Every structure is written in C-alpha cells, then in structure tokens.
Amino acid sequence: KAGVTQTPRYLIKTRGQQVTLSCSPISGHRSVSWYQQTPGQGLQFLFEYFSETQRNKGNFPGRFSGRQFSNSRSEMNVSTLELGDSALYLCASSLNSQADPQYFGPGTRLLVL
C-alpha cells in the first residue's frame, strides 16, 4: 500500500498570505490528523478529521482550519500567515478508531518570510 502523501513538500510564503496544504491518507484509512513541528515547541496537535467531520481540535488560533473530503483526503489552511507559522506540518492517517496507530507522511515544510 502507498503511504501517506503530502503536497507540496516545500512552500515559501510572506506574512499576511494564506496557504493550503494537502494530505492523502493510506488507502482505507478514514481518519486524518495534522500536527505542527517546530524546534521550540516540538510536535503539537492541530486537529483530526474523521468521515468529513472534525473529531478533535488542539489549541491553535482560528487562523488554522481544515477539512476532509468524501475520499478521506484532507486539507489544512492557514490564513494571515505569521512568521511563527514557519514549521514542518505533518499529516497522519489511521484506520478508524482513536486507538488505531497513526502513520505519518513526509510533511510540508512551510517558511514564512
């Protein structure tokens, strides 16, 4: 089976712009979670989608949003970018329940100038 794929792999934006990142889960997986990784804060949970519904949300401002499509693919959007949004954004997919292990994609590295 193909693994989790994320596009684009690298992105450079300027402050105030918005960005959309895409994630395709492993075939058959219905849950997609997003994490932000920075040197200072480490890995932090953004949100989780299951069957097109947000099932869980971390402590990030409303500028961070996401959605999931009927084929389980997910997108996350960050509006009004700030310098501090520079990070590696990781997507993880899991089968169904929150007890299933999460498998991660390669990440999208976002640089905000």
Add this chain to the structure above:
Amino acid sequence: GEDVEQSLFLSVREGDSSVINCTYTDSSSTYLYWYKQEPGAGLQLLTYIFSNMDMKQDQRLTVLLNKKDKHLSLRIADTQTGDSAIYFCAERGSQGNLIFGKGTKLSVKP
C-alpha cells in the same frame, strides 16, 4: 496535564545496545508509541505497546513498560549507524490525539 518527557541526547558505539527512556503522565493512556524521524523526513512508526503489556519485542527492538512508574523504554540491539535519528515517545491524549516528547537524538559512532 498530559506530558511526555525524554532525555534529549544519547550517544552509543556501533554494535552496542541503545536504551531510550521516556516518562508520561496520563495513567489512562491505552497505547504508547515509539516513532523515528530522520533528517528532513516525517515520522516513522517503529512500534507500539498496549498498556496491559509489560514488554514487546520486534526484531532488534524491545519495548518495556512500567505502568506503575509511568516509564517506557526502547532498547535497540546491535545499534547501527543507520539507527542515527531522533526518537519520539508518544502517548494517546484524553481526546485521542498523540502527545509527543521532545525527542531523543541518537548518535551512533562507528
């Protein structure tokens, strides 16, 4: 609150065993995980253990869980230079998300 702690660095010689330690706070965690991250890459799931188990072995990897002390360890036997990476311990949070430690950077010297 929910928190996971790990030491930041570990250096071993090729062929030795590596032991990476982790402590967690949520005693209700059902699963605990070990992930590996190589430079410029995402997280690779190495292994995971259910909270009613004390030990799990998978080839060169051995996971030990002390639930009373909320202590998890990952032992890598016969460590190779290709094992050099950052290793993350993670527990399931109360809402189902993963809560990660800061990661342990393993350096393997030839």
